[in-house]
Amino acid sequence: MSKPRVAIFDFACCEGCQLQIVNFEEGILDLIGAVDLVEWREGMSEQSHEYDIAIVEGSITRPEDEERLQVIRSRARVLIALGACATTGGVNKLKNNFDLPEVSQCVYGEDSKRPHLKAYPTKAADEVVKVDYYVHGCPIHRPELTYILRCLLLGKRPDIPQYPVCVECKASGNPCLWDYGEVCLGPIIRAGCGSRCPSKGFRCFGCRGYVDDPNVEAAKEVIDKHNLSVEDLKSKMVLFGSKQGPTNE
Ligand code: SF4
Ligand code: SF4
Numbered sequence: 001m002s003k004p005r006v007a008i009f010d011f012a013c014c015e016g017c018q019l020q021i022v023n024f025e026e027g028i029l030d031l032i033g034a035v036d037l038v039e040w041r042e043g044m045s046e047q048s049h050e051y052d053i054a055i056v057e058g059s060i061t062r063p064e065d066e067e068r069l070q071v072i073r074s075r076a077r078v079l080i081a082l083g084a085c086a087t088t089g090g091v092n093k094l095k096n097n098f099d100l101p102e103v104s105q106c107v108y109g110e111d112s113k114r115p116h117l118k119a120y121p122t123k124a125a126d127e128v129v130k131v132d133y134y135v136h137g138c139p140i141h142r143p144e145l146t147y148i149l150r151c152l153l154l155g156k157r158p159d160i161p162q163y164p165v166c167v168e169c170k171a172s173g174n175p176c177l178w179d180y181g182e183v184c185l186g187p188i189i190r191a192g193c194g195s196r197c198p199s200k201g202f203r204c205f206g207c208r209g210y211v212d213d214p215n216v217e218a219a220k221e222v223i224d225k226h227n228l229s230v231e232d233l234k235s236k237m238v239l240f241g242s243k244q245g246p247t248n249e
């Protein structure tokens with residue numbers, strides 16, 4: 001049986017999620033053994049228009065990105081969004097809070113008028129095409145990518161957490177940062193990172209996006225207990241939650 005052909009593509013991003021793949025030596029070796037990697041700009045020089053699985057990193061910020069993503073989608077049986085830039089728009093969506101010509105002028109000055117620097121409000125991959133699987137996080141949690149790929153190879157649907165970071169955090173036995181005056185977004189953010197930040201003493205800043213169907217009442221209880229408002233919580237979500245709905249659907 002032939003191995004599934006996999007291609008990795010990038011759009012507007014820092015390429016940090018691809019770097020996570022490059023740096024994941026033991027995982028990547030397993031992966032290369034199980035699939036046929038046919039295109040990956042960051043890791044090889046070959047290119048191909050024929051692939052079964054497309055892994056897409058980065059946000060869509062220009063009409064030409066949108067066209068390119070649609071072509072990728074039309075060629076792939078399965079499309080995986082890799083990292084927050086692709087799954088939710090990530091930090092790139094911050095710019096959607098501002099006047100775009102003003103932002104462009106501020107960043108590029110006179111060059112902002114150059115055609116290749118023209119951009120529109122940032123979109124996540126699923127605002128342009130159908131996405132089959134999401135590898136959340138900024139950057140991704142590397143074992144989650146190999147887990148999703150392994151499930152795909154076995155014909156199983158990956159089980160991505162539908163519960164908040166607090167569940168993993170409490171299971172790790174961490175003290176709650178709210179009790180130390182931090183506004184941690186754990187109650188409304190999707191788990192799956194192993195509560196990476198609170199386990200190191202940093203608040204969750206929301207890189208995996210909102211959990212589907214959050215337990216609003218429980219979150220409200222935490223907020224009330226600390227005399228804060230939902231707006232306070234939302235204001236802390238600006239880095240990764242700009243112009244997003246309450247879910248990632
Ligand atoms: S999700 Fe974060 S680490 Fe990954 S490409 Fe985007 S900015 Fe970089
Ligand atoms: S709010 Fe943050 S620190 Fe507290 S339990 Fe949830 S994830 Fe952990």
Ligand code: SF4
Nearest residue numbers: 193197204205206207
């Ligand atoms: S704890 Fe929150 S910010 Fe940190 S990796 Fe997990 S989801 Fe992202």
